[in-house]
Amino acid sequence: MISTSIFPGRYVQGDQALNILPEEIARHGKSAFIIADKFVTDNSSGPFKEVLEQLNDCKVQLFGGECCDDEIDKLCDRFANDSTEVIIGIGGGKTLDTAKVVGYKQSCPVILIPTIASTDAPCSALSVIYNSDGSFNRYEVLPHNPDVVLVDTNVVSQAPVRFLVAGMGDAFATWFEAEDCRLKRGTNMTGRVGPLSAYALAKLCHEILLEYGVYAKRACESNIVTPALEHVVEANTLLSGLGFESGGLAAAHAIHNGLTTIAATHNYYHGEKVAIGLQAMMFLTDRPSKTIDLVFDFCQSIGLPICLEDIGMIDPTEDELIKVAKRACAEGETIHNEPYEVTHRKVMHCIKAADAEGRRRKRL
Numbered sequence: 001m002i003s004t005s006i007f008p009g010r011y012v013q014g015d016q017a018l019n020i021l022p023e024e025i026a027r028h029g030k031s032a033f034i035i036a037d038k039f040v041t042d043n044s045s046g047p048f049k050e051v052l053e054q055l056n057d058c059k060v061q062l063f064g065g066e067c068c069d070d071e072i073d074k075l076c077d078r079f080a081n082d083s084t085e086v087i088i089g090i091g092g093g094k095t096l097d098t099a100k101v102v103g104y105k106q107s108c109p110v111i112l113i114p115t116i117a118s119t120d121a122p123c124s125a126l127s128v129i130y131n132s133d134g135s136f137n138r139y140e141v142l143p144h145n146p147d148v149v150l151v152d153t154n155v156v157s158q159a160p161v162r163f164l165v166a167g168m169g170d171a172f173a174t175w176f177e178a179e180d181c182r183l184k185r186g187t188n189m190t191g192r193v194g195p196l197s198a199y200a201l202a203k204l205c206h207e208i209l210l211e212y213g214v215y216a217k218r219a220c221e222s223n224i225v226t227p228a229l230e231h232v233v234e235a236n237t238l239l240s241g242l243g244f245e246s247g248g249l250a251a252a253h254a255i256h257n258g259l260t261t262i263a264a265t266h267n268y269y270h271g272e273k274v275a276i277g278l279q280a281m282m283f284l285t286d287r288p289s290k291t292i293d294l295v296f297d298f299c300q301s302i303g304l305p306i307c308l309e310d311i312g313m314i315d316p317t318e319d320e321l322i323k324v325a326k327r328a329c330a331e332g333e334t335i336h337n338e339p340y341e342v343t344h345r346k347v348m349h350c351i352k353a354a355d356a357e358g359r360r361r362k363r364l
């Protein structure tokens, strides 16, 4: 059996890590084409001001707000008419996904600077493409991961804490899903099985969250950088990214995909819905009660959703739950990486069981 793992070229993280951006750019070229969120370009006195001023030969392009083909084509045209050599994305997930695709289409190095730690997407070789109205279009699997991912934990600590907590929801599912892939010999995002190193990194991600999650959240609430915050940002961004891409996904993300078919969940972040998917996954087979308790205790301790009502699904109908379960079990979905047979009826029951447990806990 041939295993395959994929990684970003370089991962840089730390308090005020933005200061070394010029050094990182210089390894790849003389000048950069920067695709940035509005708050970055508006940030006249914040952490970006100084570093953007230092980058004399760089062009800053305001990101249009949607990772769609029109935006990608527009940015590709502008880049092609420019003499810059490196593409940099600064901002949230859609900005970074756009920068990845533009970099691939223009065959040039890509440096990504996430300003929040809400998902594990920055390190991956995957972009989610939407239509210009914001509806889902397709996944774009890119031939390689970003060249550099640079995370300034000072910037992350200034962002609303809900982003960091959602990132922990996404990251907390990583080891459970990777472990089920390992048992099943299920495939990772490359379509081949993962190596032991990916499972070990997923396990480290799990341990970091349990050890430091609560204190990382408190640090972010106070907008300060502490070792706990540093560890959790690494778990959310790097370890979860390597764990999911090279370890593999299973039921939690498939149930997340099912939940996205319900409009009421659209105001909730990816990691918040993944947390609900993970809680449901705990009831899909005969997991020990201590594992189930561990998952709910952790989610509760950092304020992640623990029942359907927490992600906008108040009194869901049977039809809605069947719709979620059927989407989660669609052909080719990662739920089939679970080491046992999964049916939509089983998924519907496990979602109900997790919801009942979450509601029970909220009543206590």
Ligand SMILES: [Zn+2]
Pocket (backbone or CB within 6 Å): 119, 120, 170, 253, 270, 274
């Ligand atoms: Zn995810």
